[in-house]
Amino acid sequence: MKYMMFVITDSSPDTERDESDVDGWVDELDASGKRVIGEVLQAPAESRVVRVRDGKRYVTDGPFAETKEWICGFDILEVADLDEAIEIASRHPMARNGQLELRPFMEWDEVAGA
Template sequence: MRYLLLVVEPDEPDRGPTPDIEEWVRRHDADGSRVLGERLRPAADVRRVRVAGGETVVTDGPFTESKDVIGGFDVVEAPDLDAALAIAAEHPGSWGGGTVEVHPFWPTGSTPPA
């Protein structure tokens, strides 16, 4: 099953990759559990798109009072939630005040449970 790992971190425009994340990426690319992932630009570069009443509204970021942003993401393949949580716990984004949210994918074409 696939899981989306959202890396939530302080919004710091000059943040960059660390040796810890590069090692985590190498390890999980090598074992096949990491499908893809990228760092994201700071909140000031984000745009929100909404269509209301037939009109497209584009709003510049940041959008909330929060000082945290989604700083990056990874898509991982794991046999179950426990394995995905273990992979997330190894992610350097979960250390030192950061958070990694684990979101299971909803398989395309499946029906939500009643």
């Protein structure tokens, strides 16, 4: 199964800060083939929100929502199941210093059958 793992900042990190190296986490998962790709994103101020309403395009400078938490990166994981994705996410340093959201990719055969 494929999961998108959003890496999210958090205004209240764990008091017991995890100083482990993200590069070590990445290297381990890349070597195992469990991490398909991952990137760090620029700050929300660099984002743009695009909408089309009544045939007219609207572009708004980000961030669109006022929040203290924001997506600062992502990883795509290829794993056996949700339990494995959770185990991998719990080892990421941002599990203590931020938060991680796991979202499964939609299987196209599920969409076709819907």
